[in-house]
Amino acid sequence: MLEFQFESLMAFLAMAPHGAYVWPVYILGLLILGGLTWVNLRQHRQAIRLIKRQLEREETHES
C-alpha cells in the first residue's frame, strides 16, 4: 500500500508543478512550531533567572 509516489528524490523535492506552494507552507509550519518552543523555553529561563536574582537580593539583605 505504501508506495513512494515520485520517481526520484529530486522529483519529490520539485513536487512539480506545485513545489513552490507546498514546501514553503511546511517550512513555515516548522518555523512556527520551532519558534513557539523556543519562546516558551526562553520565557521559562527568564522567569527562573529573575527568581534567582530575587533570592540573591534577599540573601544579601538578610546578611
Add this chain to the structure above:
Amino acid sequence: MSWRWFHQWGSPRWFYERAGRWQLVCGWLALILLVVGSLWGLGFAPVDYQQGNSYRIIYLHVPVAFLAQAMYAAMAVCAVVLFVWKMKLADVAMQAIAVTGLAFTVLSLVSGAVWGKPTWGTYWVWDARLTSMLILGFLYLGLIGLRAAIQDPDQAGKACGILVLVGVVNLPIIKYSVEWWNTLHQPASLKLTEKPTMPASMWMPLLVNILGYYIAAAYLVLGSMRAIVIGRERRASWVKELVGRA
C-alpha cells in the same frame, strides 16, 4: 465520587511538577507522529487527479485549522472554570492558549491562501469561511492585547474570560459557513459521523497528522503554562525552594 482529581488542578505546584513530565512525553510523541504523518502525506499518499500535488498542503492545513478552532473552544471551557471555580490555573491556560491559538490560526490562514492560488486562482477571497477564520485571528489578537493592557493578572483574567465567551459565537459561524453560504471553500474533508470522501491512502496520513498536531499543541500550551506559572508564583515558597535547589 471523589473530586480530588479536579481539586489538584487548584495547586500550581502540583501542576508545575507534573506538567514537565507530560510535556516531555507530548513533545516526543508529537515529533514522531508529525514526521511520520508529514512524510507519508508528502511522499506516499497518491496524487490527487484534479489538484495534482498542491493538495498535499491538506496534511498541514486541515490539522492546524481544526486546532485553531478547538483551542478557542478550550479557552472558553477555561473561562467557565475560571468564573465558576475561580481556578487560577484556568486563567494561566487561557493566556497560554491565546498565543498558541493565534499561531495556529495564522498558519491555517497562510496555508489556505497558498493552497488557494493554484486551486482557485487567488490567494484570498472575502468568502464566509475565510473571513470568519480571519475574525478568529483578530479575537486571539484582541485577547493578547487586552491581557497586555491590564496590569493586575486577576482583572486581566476576568476581562479576557468575558471576551473569550463572547467570541464563542464565531465558532458555529466558522463551522457552518460552508453550508449556510455559497463559498469557494469546500465542505469538511473528514467528519466524525460519515465515511470519508477520500480513499484510505489519503486520509490515514491526515489522521496521523491531526493527532500529531493536537499533541504538539498540548506540548506547546503545557510549556507556556509552566513558564507563566513559575513567573506568577515567583514569591511562593515552593518556587524559591525549587529555584534555590537548582
